[in-house]
Amino acid sequence: NAGVMQNPRHLVRRRGQEARLRCSPMKGHSHVYWYRQLPEEGLKFMVYLQKENIIDESGMPKERFSAEFPKEGPSILRIQQVVRGDSAAYFCASSPQGGSYDTEAFFGQGTRLTVV
Amino acid sequence: TQLLEQSPQFLSIQEGENLTVYCNSSSVFSSLQWYRQEPGEGPVLLVTVVTGGEVKKLKRLTFQFGDARKDSSLHITAAQPGDTGLYLCAGETDRGSTLGRLYFGRGTQLTVWP
Numbered sequence: 001n002a003g004v005m006q007n008p009r010h011l012v013r014r015r016g017q018e019a020r021l022r023c024s025p026m027k028g029h030s031h032v033y034w035y036r037q038l039p040e041e042g043l044k045f046m047v048y049l050q051k052e053n054i055i056d057e058s059g060m061p062k063e064r065f066s067a068e069f070p071k072e073g074p075s076i077l078r079i080q081q082v083v084r085g086d087s088a089a090y091f092c093a094s095s096p097q098g099g100s101y102d103t104e105a106f107f108g109q110g111t112r113l114t115v116v
Numbered sequence: 117t118q119l120l121e122q123s124p125q126f127l128s129i130q131e132g133e134n135l136t137v138y139c140n141s142s143s144v145f146s147s148l149q150w151y152r153q154e155p156g157e158g159p160v161l162l163v164t165v166v167t168g169g170e171v172k173k174l175k176r177l178t179f180q181f182g183d184a185r186k187d188s189s190l191h192i193t194a195a196q197p198g199d200t201g202l203y204l205c206a207g208e209t210d211r212g213s214t215l216g217r218l219y220f221g222r223g224t225q226l227t228v229w230p
Contacts, residue, residue, distance in 0.1 A: 042204060042220035056217055091158050095215045105215060107158030
């Protein structure tokens, strides 16, 4: 049973370009979460999506960032016109449907974005 | 502002020693989770605690959730070099019908020397 798959693992973009990060959740998982980890900081929540719906985007910057989780295919985190401050590790997590307290989120290996 | 404060930030000990990592907040959490993260990898869940005062053991690791559900601790007995890693606590403040956003602490970087 494959885990959460993120690609690419490493992404280098020049300032002003677009970055597209992909996340395929674990089989059977319908909930996806994106987190960002800056050097020496903890993970910061960005957005929570279910298939075709954004549930909570309270952690997303208002501009340049968007996320989707289409009916078919992976979840995409898109960063337009990247700046150096966007350099970070971006992690995706997925969880199955259900709200019991033993529901857990499984994290992918992350995409390390470097803006040059 | 960090909702969860972890201490210490760095911990360097010899094999065989015991250690405790703390995770504190002024907020109440519906559940609290501990993760371990290796360099270049994503966090891996160690345990979830949901009841105030709850204690969970995982081999040499003991996790405790405070009575008021505002703090937690991780205690490792007889640490081994394989325990080296970044330990993260994360809390959920409002459990709705599904698992929601997690608030993470900055982490404790543990190094165990042979």
